[in-house]
Amino acid sequence: MTDTDITTTAGADWAAWQKSWDRQQEWYMPDREERFRIMLDMVEALVGPAPRVLDLACGTGSITARLLARFPEATSTGVDLDPALLAIAEGSFAGDERVSFVTADLKDPDWPTKLLYDSYDAVLTATALHWLHREPLAALYGQVAELVRDGGVFLNADHMIDDSTPRINAAERAQRHARMDQAKADGALDWSEWWQLAAKDPVLAGPTARRFEIYGEHADGDAPSAQWHARVLREKGFGEARPVWCSPSDTLLLALK
Ligand SMILES: C[S@@+](CC[C@H](N)C(=O)[O-])C[C@H]1O[C@@H](n2cnc3c(N)ncnc32)[C@H](O)[C@@H]1O
Numbered sequence: 001m002t003d004t005d006i007t008t009t010a011g012a013d014w015a016a017w018q019k020s021w022d023r024q025q026e027w028y029m030p031d032r033e034e035r036f037r038i039m040l041d042m043v044e045a046l047v048g049p050a051p052r053v054l055d056l057a058c059g060t061g062s063i064t065a066r067l068l069a070r071f072p073e074a075t076s077t078g079v080d081l082d083p084a085l086l087a088i089a090e091g092s093f094a095g096d097e098r099v100s101f102v103t104a105d106l107k108d109p110d111w112p113t114k115l116l117y118d119s120y121d122a123v124l125t126a127t128a129l130h131w132l133h134r135e136p137l138a139a140l141y142g143q144v145a146e147l148v149r150d151g152g153v154f155l156n157a158d159h160m161i162d163d164s165t166p167r168i169n170a171a172e173r174a175q176r177h178a179r180m181d182q183a184k185a186d187g188a189l190d191w192s193e194w195w196q197l198a199a200k201d202p203v204l205a206g207p208t209a210r211r212f213e214i215y216g217e218h219a220d221g222d223a224p225s226a227q228w229h230a231r232v233l234r235e236k237g238f239g240e241a242r243p244v245w246c247s248p249s250d251t252l253l254l255a256l257k
Pocket of ligand 1: 025056057058059060061062063079080081085104106107125126127128129131132219
Protein backbone atom coordinates (compact mmCIF):
# COMPACT_ATOMS: atom_id res chain seq x y z
CA MET A 1 0.00 0.00 0.00
CA THR A 2 1.28 3.50 -0.77
CA ASP A 3 0.78 6.48 1.54
CA THR A 4 -1.78 7.99 -0.79
CA ASP A 5 -4.22 5.05 -0.70
CA ILE A 6 -4.12 4.61 3.05
CA THR A 7 -7.52 6.19 3.78
CA THR A 8 -10.56 3.91 3.88
CA THR A 9 -14.23 4.21 4.67
CA ALA A 10 -14.36 0.97 6.71
CA GLY A 11 -12.36 2.18 9.72
CA ALA A 12 -8.77 3.34 9.91
CA ASP A 13 -5.93 0.93 9.15
CA TRP A 14 -3.76 1.63 12.21
CA ALA A 15 -0.79 -0.46 11.08
CA ALA A 16 -0.74 1.43 7.78
CA TRP A 17 -0.90 4.77 9.60
CA GLN A 18 2.01 3.73 11.85
CA LYS A 19 4.10 2.81 8.82
CA SER A 20 3.21 6.02 7.07
CA TRP A 21 4.10 8.08 10.20
CA ASP A 22 7.46 6.29 10.43
CA ARG A 23 8.20 7.01 6.76
CA GLN A 24 7.34 10.69 7.22
CA GLN A 25 9.53 10.99 10.35
CA GLU A 26 12.38 9.13 8.65
CA TRP A 27 12.31 11.69 5.89
CA TYR A 28 13.55 14.16 8.53
CA MET A 29 15.73 11.63 10.42
CA PRO A 30 17.09 8.74 8.37
CA ASP A 31 18.85 7.44 11.51
CA ARG A 32 15.66 7.46 13.64
CA GLU A 33 15.71 3.67 14.25
CA GLU A 34 19.35 3.85 15.33
CA ARG A 35 18.37 6.46 17.96
CA PHE A 36 15.57 4.20 19.25
CA ARG A 37 17.95 1.22 19.38
CA ILE A 38 20.54 3.04 21.48
CA MET A 39 17.77 4.50 23.68
CA LEU A 40 16.57 0.97 24.49
CA ASP A 41 20.15 -0.27 24.96
CA MET A 42 20.58 2.38 27.67
CA VAL A 43 17.22 1.49 29.27
CA GLU A 44 18.31 -2.16 29.46
CA ALA A 45 21.78 -1.28 30.77
CA LEU A 46 20.53 0.98 33.55
CA VAL A 47 17.05 -0.22 34.60
CA GLY A 48 16.77 -3.71 33.08
CA PRO A 49 14.40 -5.42 30.62
CA ALA A 50 11.05 -4.95 32.44
CA PRO A 51 10.79 -1.20 33.06
CA ARG A 52 7.77 0.93 33.85
CA VAL A 53 8.06 3.60 31.14
CA LEU A 54 6.56 7.01 30.52
CA ASP A 55 6.56 7.75 26.75
CA LEU A 56 6.59 11.56 26.87
CA ALA A 57 4.98 13.35 23.88
CA CYS A 58 4.37 9.85 22.52
CA GLY A 59 2.67 10.77 19.23
CA THR A 60 1.54 7.48 17.68
CA GLY A 61 3.44 5.51 20.35
CA SER A 62 6.61 4.94 18.31
CA ILE A 63 8.85 4.45 21.37
CA THR A 64 6.27 2.23 23.11
CA ALA A 65 6.04 -0.03 20.04
CA ARG A 66 9.81 -0.56 19.94
CA LEU A 67 10.00 -0.94 23.74
CA LEU A 68 7.41 -3.75 23.82
CA ALA A 69 8.83 -5.50 20.75
CA ARG A 70 12.18 -5.74 22.53
CA PHE A 71 11.04 -6.03 26.18
CA PRO A 72 7.67 -7.84 26.36
CA GLU A 73 7.64 -7.51 30.18
CA ALA A 74 7.76 -3.70 30.02
CA THR A 75 4.75 -1.44 30.57
CA SER A 76 4.22 2.00 29.08
CA THR A 77 2.08 5.09 29.52
CA GLY A 78 2.06 7.49 26.58
CA VAL A 79 1.30 11.19 27.16
CA ASP A 80 0.46 13.59 24.36
CA LEU A 81 -1.90 16.42 23.45
CA ASP A 82 -2.52 15.64 19.77
CA PRO A 83 -5.94 13.96 19.38
CA ALA A 84 -5.15 12.53 15.93
CA LEU A 85 -1.79 10.98 16.85
CA LEU A 86 -3.33 9.68 20.09
CA ALA A 87 -6.19 8.13 18.06
CA ILE A 88 -3.62 6.21 16.00
CA ALA A 89 -1.77 5.21 19.20
CA GLU A 90 -4.94 4.06 20.96
CA GLY A 91 -6.14 2.16 17.88
CA SER A 92 -2.76 0.46 17.48
CA PHE A 93 -2.46 -0.74 21.09
CA ALA A 94 -6.15 -1.46 21.77
CA GLY A 95 -6.49 -4.47 24.10
CA ASP A 96 -2.84 -4.44 25.19
CA GLU A 97 -2.98 -4.18 28.98
CA ARG A 98 0.67 -3.14 29.18
CA VAL A 99 -0.15 0.17 27.49
CA SER A 100 -2.22 3.21 28.46
CA PHE A 101 -2.51 6.75 27.11
CA VAL A 102 -3.13 10.10 28.77
CA THR A 103 -4.16 13.33 27.06
CA ALA A 104 -2.25 16.23 28.62
CA ASP A 105 -0.45 19.45 27.75
CA LEU A 106 3.15 19.18 28.99
CA LYS A 107 3.09 22.96 29.53
CA ASP A 108 0.25 22.57 32.04
CA PRO A 109 1.87 22.62 35.53
CA ASP A 110 -0.60 19.95 36.73
CA TRP A 111 -0.12 17.40 33.93
CA PRO A 112 1.65 14.80 36.17
CA THR A 113 -1.53 14.52 38.32
CA LYS A 114 -3.22 12.85 35.32
CA LEU A 115 -0.79 9.91 35.47
CA LEU A 116 -1.63 6.55 37.04
CA TYR A 117 1.75 6.34 38.85
CA ASP A 118 3.99 8.96 40.43
CA SER A 119 7.24 7.08 39.77
CA TYR A 120 8.80 5.55 36.62
CA ASP A 121 11.95 3.53 35.85
CA ALA A 122 12.39 5.39 32.58
CA VAL A 123 10.94 8.52 30.96
CA LEU A 124 11.63 8.39 27.21
CA THR A 125 11.02 11.00 24.52
CA ALA A 126 11.95 11.58 20.88
CA THR A 127 11.66 14.43 18.37
CA ALA A 128 9.26 16.33 20.60
CA LEU A 129 10.73 18.66 23.19
CA HIS A 130 11.94 21.14 20.55
CA TRP A 131 8.22 22.07 20.43
CA LEU A 132 8.80 23.85 23.76
CA HIS A 133 10.75 27.03 24.50
CA ARG A 134 13.63 26.86 27.01
CA GLU A 135 11.67 28.16 30.01
CA PRO A 136 8.73 25.69 29.85
CA LEU A 137 11.21 22.94 28.93
CA ALA A 138 13.29 23.65 32.06
CA ALA A 139 10.08 23.53 34.13
CA LEU A 140 9.14 20.23 32.45
CA TYR A 141 12.60 18.84 33.30
CA GLY A 142 11.91 19.63 36.97
CA GLN A 143 8.69 17.58 36.76
CA VAL A 144 10.45 14.75 34.92
CA ALA A 145 13.14 14.64 37.63
CA GLU A 146 10.39 14.11 40.21
CA LEU A 147 8.75 11.34 38.16
CA VAL A 148 11.94 9.30 37.64
CA ARG A 149 12.77 7.02 40.59
CA ASP A 150 16.26 7.12 42.13
CA GLY A 151 18.50 5.10 39.81
CA GLY A 152 16.01 5.57 36.95
CA VAL A 153 16.66 7.28 33.62
CA PHE A 154 15.44 10.02 31.31
CA LEU A 155 16.36 9.79 27.62
CA ASN A 156 15.68 12.54 25.09
CA ALA A 157 16.47 12.07 21.38
CA ASP A 158 16.02 15.36 19.55
CA HIS A 159 17.43 18.03 17.31
CA MET A 160 19.96 19.91 19.53
CA ILE A 161 21.90 22.83 18.08
CA ASP A 162 25.35 24.04 19.19
CA ASP A 163 25.30 27.78 18.41
CA SER A 164 29.09 28.01 18.79
CA THR A 165 29.60 26.21 15.42
CA PRO A 166 27.57 28.26 12.88
CA ARG A 167 29.55 27.29 9.76
CA ILE A 168 29.43 23.58 10.59
CA ASN A 169 25.69 23.91 11.33
CA ALA A 170 25.00 25.67 8.00
CA ALA A 171 26.93 23.10 5.95
CA GLU A 172 25.27 20.17 7.76
CA ARG A 173 21.83 21.73 7.31
CA ALA A 174 22.39 22.38 3.59
CA GLN A 175 23.46 18.77 3.04
CA ARG A 176 20.56 17.37 5.09
CA HIS A 177 18.03 19.50 3.21
CA ALA A 178 19.47 18.55 -0.18
CA ARG A 179 19.02 14.89 0.75
CA MET A 180 15.46 15.56 1.93
CA ASP A 181 14.68 17.33 -1.36
CA GLN A 182 15.94 14.28 -3.24
CA ALA A 183 13.84 11.91 -1.08
CA LYS A 184 10.79 14.13 -1.65
CA ALA A 185 11.38 14.03 -5.40
CA ASP A 186 11.38 10.22 -4.99
CA GLY A 187 7.92 10.34 -3.32
CA ALA A 188 8.45 10.92 0.43
CA LEU A 189 5.66 12.82 2.23
CA ASP A 190 6.58 15.84 4.33
CA TRP A 191 4.83 16.96 7.55
CA SER A 192 2.10 19.06 5.93
CA GLU A 193 1.38 16.54 3.14
CA TRP A 194 1.06 13.80 5.78
CA TRP A 195 -1.49 15.87 7.71
CA GLN A 196 -3.46 16.55 4.50
CA LEU A 197 -3.70 12.78 4.09
CA ALA A 198 -4.83 12.31 7.72
CA ALA A 199 -7.56 14.93 7.17
CA LYS A 200 -8.97 12.76 4.35
CA ASP A 201 -9.33 9.65 6.56
CA PRO A 202 -12.97 9.41 7.73
CA VAL A 203 -11.88 8.33 11.24
CA LEU A 204 -9.00 10.81 11.62
CA ALA A 205 -10.64 13.85 10.00
CA GLY A 206 -12.29 15.08 13.25
CA PRO A 207 -9.24 14.63 15.51
CA THR A 208 -7.04 16.15 12.80
CA ALA A 209 -9.20 19.28 12.66
CA ARG A 210 -8.95 19.50 16.47
CA ARG A 211 -5.14 19.15 16.44
CA PHE A 212 -4.88 22.08 14.02
CA GLU A 213 -7.01 24.15 16.42
CA ILE A 214 -4.56 23.24 19.23
CA TYR A 215 -1.21 23.59 17.46
CA GLY A 216 -1.71 25.19 14.08
CA GLU A 217 0.74 23.60 11.65
CA HIS A 218 3.44 23.07 14.31
CA ALA A 219 4.12 24.57 17.77
CA ASP A 220 6.97 27.03 18.12
CA GLY A 221 9.96 26.08 20.30
CA ASP A 222 13.74 25.98 20.81
CA ALA A 223 16.44 23.42 20.06
CA PRO A 224 19.13 24.21 22.65
CA SER A 225 22.49 22.44 22.71
CA ALA A 226 23.13 19.06 24.31
CA GLN A 227 25.22 20.92 26.92
CA TRP A 228 22.18 23.05 27.83
CA HIS A 229 19.99 19.94 28.25
CA ALA A 230 22.63 18.17 30.39
CA ARG A 231 23.20 21.22 32.60
CA VAL A 232 19.49 21.88 33.20
CA LEU A 233 18.78 18.20 33.90
CA ARG A 234 21.54 18.18 36.54
CA GLU A 235 20.21 21.42 38.05
CA LYS A 236 16.73 19.88 38.25
CA GLY A 237 17.87 16.81 40.20
CA PHE A 238 19.57 14.24 37.97
CA GLY A 239 22.96 12.98 39.23
CA GLU A 240 24.56 12.51 35.81
CA ALA A 241 23.66 13.64 32.29
CA ARG A 242 25.44 13.39 28.94
CA PRO A 243 24.99 12.45 25.30
CA VAL A 244 25.14 8.71 24.58
CA TRP A 245 24.74 9.04 20.79
CA CYS A 246 24.80 11.86 18.29
CA SER A 247 24.61 12.48 14.56
CA PRO A 248 25.65 15.74 12.86
CA SER A 249 22.18 17.19 13.73
CA ASP A 250 20.69 15.16 16.58
CA THR A 251 21.63 13.98 20.06
CA LEU A 252 20.39 11.27 22.38
CA LEU A 253 20.83 12.63 25.88
CA LEU A 254 20.79 10.32 28.91
CA ALA A 255 20.18 11.57 32.45
CA LEU A 256 20.51 9.23 35.44
CA LYS A 257 18.72 10.08 38.70
C1 LIG B 1 7.15 14.81 15.93
S1 LIG B 1 6.10 14.13 17.13
C2 LIG B 1 7.08 12.81 17.81
C3 LIG B 1 6.25 11.69 18.35
C4 LIG B 1 7.01 10.42 18.77
N1 LIG B 1 7.81 10.66 19.95
C5 LIG B 1 7.85 9.88 17.64
O1 LIG B 1 9.08 9.88 17.76
O2 LIG B 1 7.28 9.42 16.65
C6 LIG B 1 6.08 15.37 18.43
C7 LIG B 1 5.00 15.09 19.47
O3 LIG B 1 5.14 16.01 20.56
C8 LIG B 1 3.83 16.30 21.01
N2 LIG B 1 3.83 17.53 21.81
C9 LIG B 1 4.37 18.72 21.46
N3 LIG B 1 4.11 19.65 22.39
C10 LIG B 1 3.37 19.03 23.36
C11 LIG B 1 2.77 19.48 24.57
N4 LIG B 1 2.89 20.75 24.98
N5 LIG B 1 2.08 18.58 25.31
C12 LIG B 1 1.95 17.29 24.89
N6 LIG B 1 2.49 16.80 23.75
C13 LIG B 1 3.19 17.68 22.99
C14 LIG B 1 3.05 16.45 19.72
O4 LIG B 1 1.65 16.38 19.93
C15 LIG B 1 3.61 15.29 18.91
O5 LIG B 1 2.88 14.11 19.13
